[in-house]
Amino acid sequence: MGVDCHHTESAHPGLEGVALADAVAAAVNKCERTRERLTPPRRRVLELLLEADGPMKAYDLIAAYGHDGEPAKPPTVYRALDFLERLGFAHRIESLNAYVPCRMEGTSHRAAFLICECCGAAQEFEPDFAPQFAAAESAGYAVRTVTLEARGLCPACKVEA
């Protein structure tokens, strides 16, 4: 992101220890309830996303995949990301080519992000797309998914701007 950014405080510091275990356990539970399979590679990629301080690039995940330092093969990670996105455990941020774990509780939602162009933080929020959605539908469009990405400066970076 900003090459000159020294605002190291992250909006979403990575999870560790109990918090990480809890988050993974919640995903395991949700998958059991919905008869989905949180297989080892899927679980590993979810862990990596949860542990990260910010959006992770696919090849960051590939590099970090093996506990022994061995990277994954690209399809392994991309397939896991497809699964995690499909189930709502992760989101792709198009304007960054990067991925984050979902921070919203609800089962289904439309993703929206505030992205800091200085420190790279990405904050998920629950958008109200009602107006845009209604406009699209009234124009005959059948909307399936909506993504919104707002780029600018986070509070921390705005100060020192």
Add this chain to the structure above:
Amino acid sequence: MGVDCHHTESAHPGLEGVALADAVAAAVNKCERTRERLTPPRRRVLELLLEADGPMKAYDLIAAYGHDGEPAKPPTVYRALDFLERLGFAHRIESLNAYVPCRMEGTSHRAAFLICECCGAAQEFEPDFAPQFAAAESAGYAVRTVTLEARGLCPACKVEA
């Protein structure tokens, strides 16, 4: 897009002849007023976007660049696209890795698109981001740009779905 899509009618058929010349002339005028330089490669890429029936990939533009069939070098086209985006003559659609000419009259606006997942059409519309914008600002965020991409089925493709 949809490999099985036969809905050839485009929401934005490419410009030809006088309409194309007019659109280019309008860009020339706007650049003269603002002391920006619509140089040959920039103008050529703008033409290609205006002539196209839908979103164009960067490498489509690269392949189509030369009137004699000679492709452009990638940086030529990417630099031109940067310029066109900066001046509001074109938009990048993140979820497609593709580009369209701006269809809105106003000088400054935030881009939003309805994207058909069947036929690939991308319809620009003027969004009202007031609620999201206000929420972001009240959270301390200084928003610079917002992009919204709604994916689904256009009226034509919805019928035959």
Add this chain to the structure above:
DNA sequence: GCAAAACTGTTATGAAATAACATAACTAAA
């Protein structure tokens, strides 16, 4: 069990974007 479906491992390739550096063309002051 057995067959179908879903998932993984692996190799290779394709698609998208940029780094780096040399050259050329405008622009405006000296």
Add this chain to the structure above:
DNA sequence: TTTAGTTATGTTATTTCATAACAGTTTTGC
């Protein structure tokens, strides 16, 4: 009108991002 500063282009090579294809394995339902 030199001359310096800025902006834009040409070119080569490389990096980054993502998927195709296919063989083999595990799970699931019958």
